[in-house]
Amino acid sequence: MRDFWRRYRRNKGAVLGLVILFLVILMAILAPVLFPGSPWDMVSAPFMPPGEMGLLLGSDSLGRDVAAGIAHGARISLLVGAVSTLAALLIGVTLGAVAGYLGGFADDAVMRFTEFFQTIPSFVLAILLVAIFNPSISSVVFAIAVVSWPPVARVVRAEFLSLRSREFVQAAEVLGKSRLSIVLTDILPNALSPIVVLASLMVATAILLESALSFLGLGDPNLMTWGFLIGAGRSVIRLAWWMSVFPGIAIFLTVLALNLVGEGLSDALNPRLARQRGAA
């Protein structure tokens, strides 16, 4: 564990990413303390520029505090990112494991099914799903999960294919372990590194997807999100730039942080690769 942290620390960008991510999470947790009351409440005159009337980031067209919106929106964005990634992992790992471990016909069937999803543009499919199920936080999470599992399934399948023929897996087979226990205790732990790296990047993509859906007005109408803030500010961007720019910066920083963390994890979990990079 200490070894892992030492290797992670070698990548300066990854440490920066972790710090940013930590700050965003802190902001999300402290939102009710920093900005008590609902972010939907009108607290000042509309279209106040940043810094006036005690509002750090200005107010929107209805006089709502943009800073409060960003802080409260962080909770929803992070929540959607994390939950939809977990759901996508559940689908992707299961299907990938089945395809990679069983091989043969099961592999063919699962991979054709995966390709079917990959041929549909993911954002269009997500819009369609949210539109069908009525916009709500659960339908948004569901839609994001459904469009983002195929890469997971492919990665997991590839890892399983190569691990399945390793001697320690054959040894487990000879010991008479059940298929499920071989998959869960022998193969999966050894395939975890790429899955963790992929997951950190998927959280970033999920946040972007959610923002894009909210921007189009397909987010949960009862919840303040970053995408909604940008979408609301879009029509008055020349009049009140701060309404779109600050939520945009929040998305940018969070996604950047997640990508940096993902890269750092990938270095730390593949020591051989990281060492080469360090030496070069």
Place this chain on the structure above:
Amino acid sequence: MSLLSVENLTVALPPGGDRPHAVEDITLTVDPGEILCVVGESGSGKSITANAVMGLLPRSLPVKTGRIRFEGQDLLDLTPEAMRRLRGARLAMIFQEPMTALNPLMRVGDQIAEALRVHGAGGDVARRVPELLAAVNLPDPAAIAKSHPFRLSGGQRQRVMIAMALALEPSLLIADEPTTALDVTAQMQILRLVREIQSRRGTGVLFITHDFGVVAEIADRVAVMQQGRIVEQGPAQTVLNRPQHPYTRSLIAAVPHGAPPERPAAGGETILRVANVVKTYRRGGWFGTSATVRAVHDADFTLAKGETLGVVGESGSGKSTLARCVVRLVEPETGEITFNGTNLRPLSRAAWKPYRQRIQMVFQDPYASLNPRRKVGETIAEGPITHGVPREVALDRARELLRLVQLDAGAMDRYPHEFSGGQRQRIGIARALAMEPELLIADEPVSALDVSVQAQVLALLAEIRQRLGLTMLFITHDLRVAAQVCDRIAVMQRGAIVEQGPTAQVFSSPQHPYTQQLLDSIPGRGWTPPDLSQAA
């Protein structure tokens, strides 16, 4: 004057290694027309020595002190450009892996021609290339020159490498384990070829190997390396038959000697009978022509209780597939695998489970056969736990087993990467024994190990076999190991058992021509290691 003389060479290791120097204060010479064998176990610094002479050391391994004099000039003083001109032309090297040392996308002839052209000798390529290929005894040089490397066997590729190395008639040839990756018959052909070239052209050869059989076969002089130092150096006959240094003595004592001991025939009841098993591999998909390989056919054998049957053969002979059929890692198409009277082949996965306890396997690669994410104790105990033994009991038993395989109980809570290859192989054996099997299948259990470690593991297997009364199916490509371990031998060639019989009989009067060829190819057949057990 010597062709090559290395004087007091010291090469540093990067800080944090297990010792400060990769090689320390080594001195050796190679005369024209002489073969110097550098022997040692893995990590002894023998390859570093070869790379230092070729000027191929990575930047992280700088030469600290010493000189390397070749034909009168000091190689360490040369500019990279001058060194480049010397390499290939005067100094040539052949590597261990013939599979990766050739460019897969280039025809073999073109690669040899390139070696000539680089050194400005490209004028008569068309004549020289077939000549060189003929000189390394390749059949039909014109056809070989037009083939891509993947069409050639390992032995043929190694000959192409030698042809390339000899293209400019170098005065020194460095061979870094050139036969380690080859089958024994191919190895013998390469060794004979090196011998022949060296005597015909008067080339000096620096030959790196870990195998004393190879040394006995070709060396004029021998240098033995241990942990970066040369501990003994002298004429081959002296070092092989009257070794002085304790390390050399221990290495030579560990060499499995070809003479099989007389063994009483094991007259127990038949425990395993394999009959009419056929396994065919098919390649190619829905479209296009598919190729089929008959991996195993015509390989019937029986195994009596308490005996050890050795299955020997070269790579691709189907010996591993046969072993895997017995434990159902590979499912054969037809045939009967009868274990204690039950035909195992038609059984379902669930019906097989009770037999998993009774048939266990030890794998070849100690680095791949243990789950890297699981502690050693868990690894050993997991088999019995799977079969319903309470966890505490299984862990206690694992502790006992570690003692049986001569590891201390502290190993329980450590991960596989903290152990050496030999220790890992012991853990693999302990895992198999934890099930208290009646039949143990050992698939090349010592091929990946150094010779002294190999001897320890073989001794351990012999002891366990005797103490627990195990029946063993022992797969190996090394006839010397088979002679030492097995009661009976089955020789496999291209998926079929061509000869089968008591070890002593197979070794003293082989019937099948292939068996005779295999036996003739054992390196160092003419050399019987001296008995050092009393003197040491």
